[in-house]
Amino acid sequence: MTPEDLAQWMYSRLQDQGCVYQDESVGKALYPTSNEHLYRVNDDGNIVLATGVLAAFRKMDNEKVVWVKPDRYWRWRCSTDEPGREQRG
Template sequence: MDTTEDMTPEEAANWMLREYEAKRFLYQEEAASHLLHLQDQKLAYYDASGNVCVGKAVLAAFNKLTPNSVYERVDKFWRDRLTTDQPGRQQ
């Protein structure tokens, strides 16, 4: 997909899914930085602390596409769920 075109949150989530499936993990900063270049705050934005973040609608769509993934809060990335993981999305 040409990144100069408008992208919907669902299309952004599908792009994130392709990146995630290629490596079986995806760093939040990598995804948000890519989406930030599209200059659409629905896709990515800077929070009050200056961190680049994936838009809420994009995250909601991505979470629906990846029900068996977890988010590592410390290192800020999504990965496949392990049998040793605690219940819930965030680890």
């Protein structure tokens, strides 16, 4: 699986469900076989998506998708969102 493959899976999941959680996406990178180039361990010891996956995902969304940091998921931008990619909820 390439970073682009995982980004496409994430985008499809977003289209189907309206949001996609980071844990769900990391799980896709880990199973059934570990794709170590798709994730990394951050400073807090959490497994997160690799930069290449995030870059590929950003190219797909054209600023239509926002990151909800407290709950660690992506969703479609709505009219009440503040400027910027990162949102509170």
